[in-house]
Amino acid sequence: MSxxxxxxxxxxxxxxxxxxNAALVAALIVAAVFSLIAGKVWLPAEAWSMADPRWLIIAxxxxxxxxxxxxxxAALGLSGAAMQGYLRNPLADPGxxxxxxxxALGAVISLYFGFAASLLLLPAFxxxxxxxxxxxxxxxxxxxxxLVLFALAGIILASIAGSLTTLAISLAPTPFVASQIVTWLLxxxxxxxxxxxxxxxPLVLAGALLLAGTARSLDALTLGEQAARSMGVDLRRLQWxxxxxxxxxxxxxxxxxxxxxxxxxMVPHMVRPLVGSRPSAIxxxxxxxxxxxxxxxxxxxxxxxTVSELRLGIAMSLLGGPFFLVMLIRMRxxxx
Amino acid sequence: MxxxxxxxxxxxxxxxxxxxxxxxxxxxxxxxxxxxxxGAGKSTLLASLAGLRRPDRGxxxxxxxxxxxxxxxxxxxxxxxxxxLGEVHWDVDVRTLVSLGRLPHRGRxxxxxxxxxxxxxxxxxADVSQFASRTAKQLSGGERSRALLARVLAGxxxxxxxxxxxxxLDLAHQLDVLALLRSVAAKGAGVVVVLHDLSHAAxxxxxxxxxxxxxxxxxxxxxxxxxxxxxxxxFEVDVHIGRAAEGESFVIPLRRWQP
Numbered sequence: 001m002s003x004x005x006x007x008x009x010x011x012x013x014x015x016x017x018x019x020x021n022a023a024l025v026a027a028l029i030v031a032a033v034f035s036l037i038a039g040k041v042w043l044p045a046e047a048w049s050m051a052d053p054r055w056l057i058i059a060x061x062x063x064x065x066x067x068x069x070x071x072x073x074a075a076l077g078l079s080g081a082a083m084q085g086y087l088r089n090p091l092a093d094p095g096x097x098x099x100x101x102x103x104a105l106g107a108v109i110s111l112y113f114g115f116a117a118s119l120l121l122l123p124a125f126x127x128x129x130x131x132x133x134x135x136x137x138x139x140x141x142x143x144x145x146x147l148v149l150f151a152l153a154g155i156i157l158a159s160i161a162g163s164l165t166t167l168a169i170s171l172a173p174t175p176f177v178a179s180q181i182v183t184w185l186l187x188x189x190x191x192x193x194x195x196x197x198x199x200x201x202p203l204v205l206a207g208a209l210l211l212a213g214t215a216r217s218l219d220a221l222t223l224g225e226q227a228a229r230s231m232g233v234d235l236r237r238l239q240w241x242x243x244x245x246x247x248x249x250x251x252x253x254x255x256x257x258x259x260x261x262x263x264x265x266m267v268p269h270m271v272r273p274l275v276g277s278r279p280s281a282i283x284x285x286x287x288x289x290x291x292x293x294x295x296x297x298x299x300x301x302x303x304x305x306t307v308s309e310l311r312l313g314i315a316m317s318l319l320g321g322p323f324f325l326v327m328l329i330r331m332r333x334x335x336x
Numbered sequence: 337m338x339x340x341x342x343x344x345x346x347x348x349x350x351x352x353x354x355x356x357x358x359x360x361x362x363x364x365x366x367x368x369x370x371x372x373x374x375g376a377g378k379s380t381l382l383a384s385l386a387g388l389r390r391p392d393r394g395x396x397x398x399x400x401x402x403x404x405x406x407x408x409x410x411x412x413x414x415x416x417x418x419x420x421l422g423e424v425h426w427d428v429d430v431r432t433l434v435s436l437g438r439l440p441h442r443g444r445x446x447x448x449x450x451x452x453x454x455x456x457x458x459x460x461x462a463d464v465s466q467f468a469s470r471t472a473k474q475l476s477g478g479e480r481s482r483a484l485l486a487r488v489l490a491g492x493x494x495x496x497x498x499x500x501x502x503x504x505l506d507l508a509h510q511l512d513v514l515a516l517l518r519s520v521a522a523k524g525a526g527v528v529v530v531l532h533d534l535s536h537a538a539x540x541x542x543x544x545x546x547x548x549x550x551x552x553x554x555x556x557x558x559x560x561x562x563x564x565x566x567x568x569x570x571f572e573v574d575v576h577i578g579r580a581a582e583g584e585s586f587v588i589p590l591r592r593w594q595p
Binding site: 088216219220221222223224226227229230231232233234276277278279 | 383386387388408409411412413415416417418419421423424425426427428429432433436437439440442471484487491
């Protein structure tokens with residue numbers, strides 16, 4: 001009797017997960033269709049033929065931008081969920097690792113030296129920045145597998161990368177370069193092409209696969225490090241998986257679209273009330289939810305009645321800042 | 337050589353031996369209590385028995401095999417550890433919490449019926465089934481301890497290593513948990529439990545190991561170890577050992593021992 005009762009309890013969250021993921025996929029499809037149609041130029045059904053001159057906008061601008069928004073949103077959402085699980089802290093964000101700052105610094109250096117004209121140099125520098133930050137992180141904290149050391153190393157690296165970025169802006173050879181750097185740092189998906197998709201896709205895929213491999217260990221970490229180790233979790237391997245997975249996802253995102261913050265922070269929070277707090281249960285919904293959030297946000301900044309397009313990075317910060325604040329206040333209340 | 341065996345185990349922190357040349361044989365089907373004052377090295381010894389802290393000298397063997405060389409998954413299936421700190425970092429429901437204990441057994445395809453029944457049995461045994469769907473934050477300290485104990489039981493380990501499971505439990509649940517440890521041993525598992533209350537040890541343990549400053553003061557059957565002179569040497573306290581009308585032994589600390 002009690003056995004069937006308990007089995008019943010267990011089947012509820014499972015089906016909740018499936019339902020949420022299905023709903024997110026459905027919403028994503030609707031949002032993708034809307035994203036293809038909506039913009040400064042609206043593309044009704046009759047534009048959707050190769051004969052129509054507007055087809056060029058669809059094939060070369062709208063589709064890659066839509067795909068890229070989903071790709072990067074998913075990468076950031078998943079990274080956030082994995083990081084929060086790993087650090088056991090709901091306020092953790094991929095930015096905390098210093099990896100996005102490192103990637104941004106790499107990109108800024110390429111802009112500083114005027115390499116940005118080449119299609120591949122800026123992303124290559126951004127990825128190198130991400131890789132160097134990851135390496136430094138691993139050297140600083142890797143051996144011990146200690147969480148506190150790890151988080152502190154990330155914060156320190158982020159602040160070093162941030163100050164070097166500011167230095168690059170202040171020393172920019174021309175005002176044009178300075179404004180180019182600042183604009184790029186704000187993050188956007190404007191005028192992205194298939195080249196960006198081709199660059200980001202394999203990196204995000206590899207990162208996502210690594211992060212998917214952390215699911216079981218993240219669940220075990222719910223009970224603390226010692227209990228997790230007693231359940232067979234190799235903390236150092238887990239740390240490497242998280243660092244490489246987040247590094248690839250975030251590095252690819254920053255390389256193609258600049259810094260877009262708060263996705264990784266917000267999405268896991270929106271998902272948790274729907275599927276529960278088990279870290280592995282929120283990985284997939286966070287990826288799907290991140291894709292949806294970024295796609296909708298990008299569509300909205302495109303059709304917003306502003307003179308020049310509102311930058312996506314700014315829009316996300318405007319949304320994410322207050323969200324973060326409300327969360328913090330709520331957490332404070334529950335602590336007091 | 338059957339059983340769990342520490343042989344000449346020495347564990348150092350910053351050059352100081354926290355566990356010093358400890359050799360103890362634990363047997364399945366029995367409850368062994370690890371007793372000693374604060375800082376005696378009980379938790380460290382427990383961690384090394386669980387294969388989490390490799391001894392600087394000596395080794396821990398499970399059925400003759402060095403625990404340090406077991407595959408982590410096999411080790412996790414055979415040895416269940418309940419750490420002293422009852423950490424629960426996410427507000428998961430009790431059922432989910434307990435099912436985490438099945439992680440070392442779980443295959444690629446998620447929870448099987450064997451897992452489900454093991455979780456149900458563990459929850460029934462630890463008396464947490466009635467609040468299966470409540471979340472960690474909605475539990476009292478005692479309910480939470482029992483849920484965490486159920487988590488270890490769900491793994492159905494051959495060896496159950498428990499660090500102070502009675503903290504924050506009320507009297508009734510203390511007795512329940514002690515009875516539960518006994519029943520786990522009766523089913524054939526070996527139980528090693530760190531306790532503070534000597535009367536609890538007198539009640540639950542078949543064997544007792546007394547530790548002080550990392551060294552074994554006395555070990556063996558409960559009757560032979562729980563004696564005033566051993567306890568004085570271990571805790572520096574004079575005690576009265578008595579027997580209740582029901583036959584249960586009890587130990588009352590009388591005064592600090594003045595040599």
